[in-house]
Amino acid sequence: xxxxxxTHEPRDTTFVCTxxxxxxxxxxxxxxxxxxxxxxxxxxxxxxxxxxxxxxGLIGVGAGLALLRQALxxxxxxLRRRVLVSLEIPSKxxxxxxxxxxxxxxxxxxxxxxxxxxxxxxxxxxxxSTTFSLVxxxxxxxxxxxxAWIQVQRQRDGKxxxxxxxxxxxxxxxTTLSRDRGVFSQLLKEARELALAKQEGKTVMYTSWxxxxxxxxxxxxxxxxxxxxxxxxxxxxxxxxxKDFINNGSWYNERGIPYxxxxxxxxxxxxxxxxxxxxxxxxxxxxxxxxxLSERGLTDDRLNHLLSNIPERSVMLLEDIDAAFTKRxxxxxxxxxxxxxxxxxxxxxxxxxSAEERIVFMTTNHIELLDPALVRPGRVDLKEYLGNATESxxxxxxxxxxEGQEDLAERFVNALRGREVSTAGLQGHFxxxxxxxxxxxxxxESVDESCQLL
Ligand code: ADP
Numbered sequence: 001x002x003x004x005x006x007t008h009e010p011r012d013t014t015f016v017c018t019x020x021x022x023x024x025x026x027x028x029x030x031x032x033x034x035x036x037x038x039x040x041x042x043x044x045x046x047x048x049x050x051x052x053x054x055x056x057g058l059i060g061v062g063a064g065l066a067l068l069r070q071a072l073x074x075x076x077x078x079l080r081r082r083v084l085v086s087l088e089i090p091s092k093x094x095x096x097x098x099x100x101x102x103x104x105x106x107x108x109x110x111x112x113x114x115x116x117x118x119x120x121x122x123x124x125x126x127x128x129s130t131t132f133s134l135v136x137x138x139x140x141x142x143x144x145x146x147x148a149w150i151q152v153q154r155q156r157d158g159k160x161x162x163x164x165x166x167x168x169x170x171x172x173x174x175t176t177l178s179r180d181r182g183v184f185s186q187l188l189k190e191a192r193e194l195a196l197a198k199q200e201g202k203t204v205m206y207t208s209w210x211x212x213x214x215x216x217x218x219x220x221x222x223x224x225x226x227x228x229x230x231x232x233x234x235x236x237x238x239x240x241x242x243k244d245f246i247n248n249g250s251w252y253n254e255r256g257i258p259y260x261x262x263x264x265x266x267x268x269x270x271x272x273x274x275x276x277x278x279x280x281x282x283x284x285x286x287x288x289x290x291x292x293l294s295e296r297g298l299t300d301d302r303l304n305h306l307l308s309n310i311p312e313r314s315v316m317l318l319e320d321i322d323a324a325f326t327k328r329x330x331x332x333x334x335x336x337x338x339x340x341x342x343x344x345x346x347x348x349x350x351x352x353x354s355a356e357e358r359i360v361f362m363t364t365n366h367i368e369l370l371d372p373a374l375v376r377p378g379r380v381d382l383k384e385y386l387g388n389a390t391e392s393x394x395x396x397x398x399x400x401x402x403e404g405q406e407d408l409a410e411r412f413v414n415a416l417r418g419r420e421v422s423t424a425g426l427q428g429h430f431x432x433x434x435x436x437x438x439x440x441x442x443x444x445e446s447v448d449e450s451c452q453l454l
Contacts, residue, residue, distance in 0.1 A: 085181045091170040095188055099172060102191035103136055103152065106143065138170075145187065148180035203278065204287040206314065208298075211305045213289055222282030228275050229397050229423065231390045238263065239280065241382050242359065246284065249357060260358035262349065264321070264375060264383040266367040270424025271386040273363040277317050286359075287314045293340055294323035300344025307348045310358060321345075321362040322369040342371060349379050388420045397423065401430040402437035415444040 089096050141152045153173045176183060202219030225235065245261045252259040265273040281288045289310055291303075310316055324345040349360065362380065364370065375383060389397070391413050398409040429447045433440035 084175050085178050087174045087184045089172045098191040098195040148176050148183045151175045203282050206289040208306050211302050223279040225279045225283045228272050228279045229393050234384050262360045262380045264362045264380040266364045267386040269365050270422035272423050273386050277361050281315045289314050290317045292319045294320050299339045304348040308351050316360045318362045322364045322366045389423045397426050405437050408437050408441050412441045421447050
């Protein structure tokens with residue numbers, strides 16, 4: 001117990017010193033307390049104190065080291081600036097994904113830290129295949145390309161978050177020797193060409209990701225226009241209209257008219273509205289931006305932003321346009337539905353007048369719910385009804401599946417006369433009996449049920 005007391009004594013003294021650093025206003029000679037800091041005998045005793053001088057010494061060494069480190073830092077930064085060049089690619093930039101893809105294709109990579117990027121691909125027949133590509137994971141990687149050493153640093157900022165997409169903010173920093181700075185532009189160019197080559201002959205589907213458009217899955221093989229069977233004349237009318245529009249940019253510009261065109265396809269579900277738009281985009285070699293207006297959490301602001309930032313050479317597809325008219329009431333009750341308002345939709349469609357071309361396709365199953373203000377020229381310039389299968393459609397679809405079977409096609413058409421069937425239902429039926437046209441005809445009663453198999 002007594003040892004415990006003595007070890008605490010010096011500490012107590014120091015404690016008093018540091019806690020009372022202010023000099024007393026009274027002259028030292030008149031100060032009655034010998035332990036007061038302003039007393040000369042006190043200062044002498046402190047400097048003689050071995051604890052104090054050791055502490056002061058340490059502070060001196062510490063300060064020296066800190067200075068040295070700072071000098072070294074400045075030195076290395078200056079050196080890096082002269083010798084190295086860096087290129088920063090933030091995750092928001094287009095070339096970010098291009099670069100990662102490119103990097104995953106480099107054969108002799110020395111990286112041991114990999115991350116996986118999974119892509120889904122839905123085929124026309126509905127099957128899904130998944131591709132994994134291994135890309136450099138977060139961290140530093142060194143590789144050699146065209147004779148230059150390049151360091152790749154993939155950094156994830158744990159604190160910074162892209163609030164709109166919920167994904168962590170990332171940057172890739174490429175560093176190389178100053179003399180090799182030219183490789184950066186070569187590398188980015190190659191990465192871009194690689195990404196674009198993958199898209200050739202394909203249609204890229206973009207979906208909204210927060211306020212921006214992101215490619216959804218891998219680019220899909222173009223759908224042939226001939227694979228979509230519409231009633232006589234409809235397809236030709238729309239294709240001609242869109243092509244005229246695309247070829248007349250200067251006409252709009254010269255007259256100061258916003259360069260945009262709106263189309264409305266309406267009719268029952270499964271009549272080929274989405275399929276046709278996809279095939280049309282393929283025909284025009286355009287991509288598609290799909291937005292479902294009943295999507296959760298979609299607000300007027302986001303819609304507006306998305307519509308004014310469509311990737312170039314894209315057709316905008318607004319599905320379920322009636323959602324803006326019906327969901328408003330539901331939103332009040334559940335609070336979680338789409339929050340699009342009618343005026344929000346009109347604003348977004350009218351948008352800022354820009355020189356950029358804009359092709360908007362809208363689809364709805366319920367045209368009767370639409371406000372006339374939406375379908376006025378300028379917002380909707382052409383509207384077409386895609387209904388249940390007509391005789392001509394039934395015949396053409398049958399012959400597409402069973403080539404040369406004209407007689408059976410006639411029997412099939414006759415058997416369906418007076419019945420309402422959707423083209424999607426027909427497709428389901430033909431897929432089910434794909435090797436047996438006779439049975440497709442004899443089981444004609446099951447046409448609508450086979451729709452369920454889709
Ligand atoms: P919608 O958008 O009108 O609801 P979809 O385009 O999604 O219809 O069609 C659903 C499925 O039915 C697709 O697999 C499509 O291939 C097929 N389909 C529907 N209508 C047609 C049509 N007119 N021609 C060819 N296929 C069609």
